[in-house]
Amino acid sequence: HAAEAMKTDLMTITRFVLNEQSKHPESRGDFSILLSHIVLGCKFVCAAVNKAGLAKLIGLAGETNVQGEEQKKLDVLSNEVFVKALVSSGRTCILVSEEDEEAIFVEPSKRGKYCVVFDPLDGSSNIDCGVSIGTIFGVYMLKDGDESRLEDVLQPGKNMLAAGYCMYGSSCTFVLSTGSGLNGFTLDPSLGEFILTHPDIKIPKKGKIYSVNEGNAKNWDGPTAKFVEKCKFPKDGSPAKSLRYIGSMVADVHRTLLYGGVFLYPADKKSPSGKLRVLYEVFPMSFLMEQAGGQSFTGKERALDLVPKKIHERSPIFLGSYDDVEEIKALYAAEE
Ligand code: AHG
């Protein structure tokens, strides 16, 4: 009977956020409106990704972005969709996208109180071979009501009000936190709605998987090399861990949340700050990890305590099961 009730009592993402909002009587529904526009963007990208192969959307767009990466058509398309959706929501004042060199300051007539940082298409190197890709976002509140300044998006990740990602894989999964737990929703294409499928996600305290690009091993620092060595050749007789690395952060983090384990993008001699961008990759995923009972470390500090100085700043990142990250923190502490 309960299963039956589930079928008719559809907990859509919209309804879920409205329930959350009712806990904040002072809120005037602005966040719900913002979120509905982010969800719209994700539905569009999901549809575009699903027919990319057919619509010849894959392949290089010819330009390169501020990261010096070849922009693929879907990168460009999804960036435009999100910028337009966010501006038209009338609830944003500053946007930071991986694909735009400068922050976007929304025109006064459309301005709202939220600053959104986002990676419109994460894992774009995987587009052409059909491997899961995604969108990552984080939301800050404007620091002082009237003026929007760059400092409003250079806040530590712990100041984020909300964060989430959408993964375009075998199904389209939206994972969201507004600061009180973590929930996953799956797109029902027949309804065009995201339905709650993963209530109150909690990451296992310890995992059996490590996730890192082993191809960078020759450039790793001591603690990272020691941790990975321990995963492969445990001294205490425990079984070696499995390596799982997809190369799309969204997919690697989603698996880590559900199965447990640890995801690493360490610093190395080539890139001393690692590769992943603080505002729209490290902060949102660290926020979600902490909400799920995991943790996230930069090699020096709690990732969410970091104060970025530039909008495309990078940081090393070690995130996942609480106990696994504790081991990494101990190795870095021993180095000091
Ligand atoms: P993006 O496609 O948004 O530029 O992000 C790619 C990132 C991230 O998704 C992934 O974890 C990482 O690049 C993989 O990097 P390597 O190929 O160097 O392992």
Ligand code: MN
């Ligand atoms: Mn990129």
Ligand code: MN
């Ligand atoms: Mn990315």
Ligand code: MN
């Ligand atoms: Mn990207």
